[in-house]
Amino acid sequence: MSRDVCLLADTLGFMSGGGHFWVYLNWALGLRANGVRVHWLEPIPDGIDADELLQRLATLRARLRRHGFDRSIAVVAWTRETPDVAPPPGCAAFGDIAAAADLLINFTYAMPSAVLERFRRSVLIDIDPGLTQLWLATGQIRIAPHSLYFTTGETVGDSPLVPDCGLPWIYTPPCVSLQGWPIAGAPPDAPFTTVSGWCANEWVSTADGYYCNDKRHGFMPFLDLPGLTNQPLELAINIGEGEAAAAERRQLEARGWRVRHAYEVAASPDEYQRYIQASRGEFSAVKPSCVRLQNAWISDRTLCYLASGKPVVVRHTGPSRFLPTSAGIFRFRTLQEAAEMLGAAAADYPHQSRLARALAEEHFDAAVATRRVLERALT
Numbered sequence: 001m002s003r004d005v006c007l008l009a010d011t012l013g014f015m016s017g018g019g020h021f022w023v024y025l026n027w028a029l030g031l032r033a034n035g036v037r038v039h040w041l042e043p044i045p046d047g048i049d050a051d052e053l054l055q056r057l058a059t060l061r062a063r064l065r066r067h068g069f070d071r072s073i074a075v076v077a078w079t080r081e082t083p084d085v086a087p088p089p090g091c092a093a094f095g096d097i098a099a100a101a102d103l104l105i106n107f108t109y110a111m112p113s114a115v116l117e118r119f120r121r122s123v124l125i126d127i128d129p130g131l132t133q134l135w136l137a138t139g140q141i142r143i144a145p146h147s148l149y150f151t152t153g154e155t156v157g158d159s160p161l162v163p164d165c166g167l168p169w170i171y172t173p174p175c176v177s178l179q180g181w182p183i184a185g186a187p188p189d190a191p192f193t194t195v196s197g198w199c200a201n202e203w204v205s206t207a208d209g210y211y212c213n214d215k216r217h218g219f220m221p222f223l224d225l226p227g228l229t230n231q232p233l234e235l236a237i238n239i240g241e242g243e244a245a246a247a248e249r250r251q252l253e254a255r256g257w258r259v260r261h262a263y264e265v266a267a268s269p270d271e272y273q274r275y276i277q278a279s280r281g282e283f284s285a286v287k288p289s290c291v292r293l294q295n296a297w298i299s300d301r302t303l304c305y306l307a308s309g310k311p312v313v314v315r316h317t318g319p320s321r322f323l324p325t326s327a328g329i330f331r332f333r334t335l336q337e338a339a340e341m342l343g344a345a346a347a348d349y350p351h352q353s354r355l356a357r358a359l360a361e362e363h364f365d366a367a368v369a370t371r372r373v374l375e376r377a378l379t
Contacts, residue, residue, distance in 0.1 A: 003378065005031055006039040006101040006119065010108050012056050012075075013045040016263050018272025019195050021063065023127070023300050025269065027105065028069055029177035030366025034374060039072040039097045040064060043108070046079060057088055063269055067180070072097065076115055083115045094118075103377050106146065109135075113144040121147045123377050125172070127300075129153020129162070130293035131204070131213075136165040138205065148377055154296035154320055161293050170376065174300045175369035176360055181307035183357055184277035191232035191258060192313065192342065194284035195266045195275065195301060198237040204289055211288055218285040218315070221335060225283075226256025228339035231346050233283055234258035236265050236275060276304050281345060281356075282312040283338070294318030302329070307360040311345040311352035313338060322363055328355030 009024035011017075028038045042060070044053060057073070064070040074092045076083045087093045098104075098118035106116070107125050109132065116122055124146045126132045130153055135141040150172040151157075157164040200214040211217075215237070226233050235257055239245045249259050266272040276282075282305040290297045296318040305312050306328065316331040325331050330341035345352050 002035055002037055003102045003374070004037045004039060004100045005374075006041050006097055006104045007031070008041050008043075008104060008106045008108060008111065010043060011060060012042045012048075012053070015056055015059060016267045018266045018269045019301050019304075021269045022272060022304065024107065025067065025069075026175055026177045026180065026300065026303075026366050027125075027370060029067065029180050030175055030368075030370035031105075031374075032068075033177075033179070033367035034371050036370075036374070037072070038069055039074065039092070039101060040069055041074050041076060041094070041097060041104075043078045044075050044085070054088055057091065061090060066270075078110070078112065078115075081114065083112070083118070103374070105373070109141050109143050111144060116144045116146070121377055123148045123150055123373060125373075126151035126153070126156070126169070127174070129156050129297055130295040131289055133163050133165050134204070134293075136167075137163045150373060152297065155294060155318055159294060159318075162295060172373055173364050173369055174298060174303060175366035176300070176303035176307045176364050177366045178307055178361060180366075181273070181304050181360075183307075183309040183353075186278055186280050186310070188280075189232070190278060190280040191234040192281045192283040193234045193236060193275070193279040194282050195236045195262055195272065196238070196284065197262075198239045202287075204292075211292075213287050213289045215285065215287060218287050218291075222285055222338055223252070223255055223257075225335060225338055225342075228335070229342045231280070231283075231342045232258065234260060234279075236260045236262045238262045273304070276301075276310070277308050279305070279310060280349075281305060281310040281352075282314065283342065284312075284314050286315045286317055290317040291315065296320045296323070298323065298329075303360060303364045306356045306364070309353040309357045311349070311356045313341045313345055324359070328352055328357075328359040 061070045074094045074097045076094045077085045104119040104122040129151045149167045151169045152174045156162050157169045196215045198216050202213045203210045204213045265275045313330040316333045332338040
């Protein structure tokens with residue numbers, strides 16, 4: 001018997017993030033691989049007018065049509081007493097989707113109880129492991145009760161650095177659709193790349209004060225890397241506009257980085273995929289919180305590189321039960337290790353490419369990950 005699952009995405013508020021869209025799409029493709037009927041649900045962004053909402057929905061529908069998910073889209077009001085709104089043209093009514101769904105899969109912590117209570121069963125997927133628990137512990141966020149709580153951080157609930165906040169967290173790996181991300185070759189002179197934000201007003205409170213938790217600060221210990229390797233390195237980052245951003249770009253380029261604006265090369269899901277698949281592999285640091293909290297986190301973006309047969313060289317985020325240190329994925333701690341691992345990935349590139357894809361197949365297959373979530377949630 002087929003199941004109906006409602007997937008709560010959040011893309012209408014960030015239409016220029018091709019990688020952001022793929023976070024949800026990989027889960028949707030995994031669900032469909034298990035015979036599930038997927039209903040795509042979006043919160044209406046605050047402050048958006050009716051015309052702009054219709055334009056964004058038209059773009060969303062076109063993006064989903066390519067993957068066959070455009071037939072059941074609904075929007076929900078976040079900030080009203082009732083979540084129901086008159087469905088825009090081409091959309092289903094939220095009430096109908098909620099009534100039909102056997103399960104809601106929710107990726108956003110801000111879902112109001114008035115929305116959540118309309119579903120028979122619900123699961124939260126925690127995609128900010130460690131931070132989510134700190135925000136809960138300090139009262140910065142509140143999460144409405146769900147049927148089950150999943151986290152993409154291996155150490156959540158097992159580490160003194162990450163409180164469980166009294167919730168029974170179940171580990172699930174982030175996932176990638178192996179069919180949606182086939183193996184793709186790249187020319188030998190292609191760069192190691194990444195796609196990322198850069199500066200952000202994101203601060204984390206600790207007993208010793210605050211620290212800035214953006215990718216710029218994560219990269220700062222490794223800015224001299226281009227001078228230590230003969231592998232070309234390219235950052236596709238949302239570096240911002242204005243003279244300050246232009247000056248920072250010049251400083252990065254002076255150190256040997258190639259710099260592209262993320263919105264120029266990865267604003268849409270198709271552009272994002274083409275950019276990753278034309279890369280030699282990935283090089284990336286992580287936000288400082290991942291290192292401080294040792295959450296064993298791995299980016300959903302990194303999984304797209306792995307599935308495409310691209311070896312990745314990424315910052316070590318803590319001990320893992322299954323992530324290797326130097327086989328398909330290389331996990332560095334220091335600047336010197338980063339340089340050495342880039343050389344190792346390039347020197348044995350065909351083998352490392354095969355290991356990268358094998359790692360995605362063994363541990364991050366969306367069909368397997370979603371099946372396990374469904375079995376736990378619907379049994």
